[in-house]
Amino acid sequence: MRKQTLGEFIIENQKQFRYAEGELSRLVNAIRLAAKVVNHKVNKAGITDIIGESGDLNIQGEEQKKLDVFANETFIKTLSNREIICGIASEEEEDFISVESKTGQYQNKYVVLIDPLDGSSNIDVNVSVGTIFSIYKRLTPSGTPVKLEDFLQKGRNQVAAGYIVYGTSTMLVYSTGNGVNGFTLNPAIGTFYLSHPNISLPKEGNIYSINEGNYNHFSDGIKRYIKYCQKREGNRPHTSRYIGSLVSDFHRNMIKGGVYLYPKTQKNENGKLRLLYECNPIAFLAEQAGGKASDGKQRILDINPTQLHQRVPFFCGSKDMVETIERFMEGSGA
């Protein structure tokens, strides 16, 4: 039986969308198109001029890779040109962008936040990278330019979220609040097929993903958790796996069971990952698949955002493993 295509899935499931007038379907379709354009560039990164630094720094003070810039422009252009959003915010843009329709109106109801290229440090070394997106319904009245408050919404208000992983195969994984589904691209015909229906994140897993190079800067609670993973009384030790691309580490852990950790360090009081376009969308998917995501104390999706590029400590994956980490952090002042 031929697998369902993403296009067919979107049409069939449109009725599940809370605000089903087709706009969200068109938005997911536009993300699909931009993903294919970026995928095409990623796949032949070594033989084109897309490798290396762009020479600019982004708002976070990070070197922007050429592919960061290309992916950023591709998603912003594709989503803006299709007249389906009224605003977009990106890791690579200092401020949010208000998107006017061709008729000079602001009648669209969705805003999008994106991490155009996740795992930038892996671009030049042929290791899998991704794109992350988060979608909200605007709060301010339709017909007026969007405001910051339309973007600074709690993660639990997301109407949809997802990612694209550009790995050994290219997959688009997303949720509209009715479970998580994964689609694999058949590059020969440029079509995404439903390869992973209703993904369920195992309650317990055996994989932990953390940059242990920061070990000396972690809190006691995290140090004790890492020791616990390495020497579990009477159980075989957990396996350490860290790709260094959030999307790829989360994807593996969602399929196999495991937990991703990016704690605060003495250097980074709030850790490294950005709440709005990394942690909220991944946390939304984790919960939709039966997993859990917290900052060690609070549910990520309940955090009230105050800045576009704010960072938070992030623990996400198998429910029991996240709860074990929270117990190790309790009382340790972590």
Ligand SMILES: O=P(O)(O)OC[C@H]1O[C@](O)(COP(=O)(O)O)[C@@H](O)[C@@H]1O
């Ligand atoms: O190199 P570190 O400090 O372990 O950080 C790796 C983490 O940083 C990130 O690369 C941050 O994302 P960007 O590449 O989008 O900036 C995550 O994908 C990854 O999990």
Ligand SMILES: [Mg+2]
């Ligand atoms: Mg990222």
Ligand SMILES: [Mg+2]
């Ligand atoms: Mg990025």
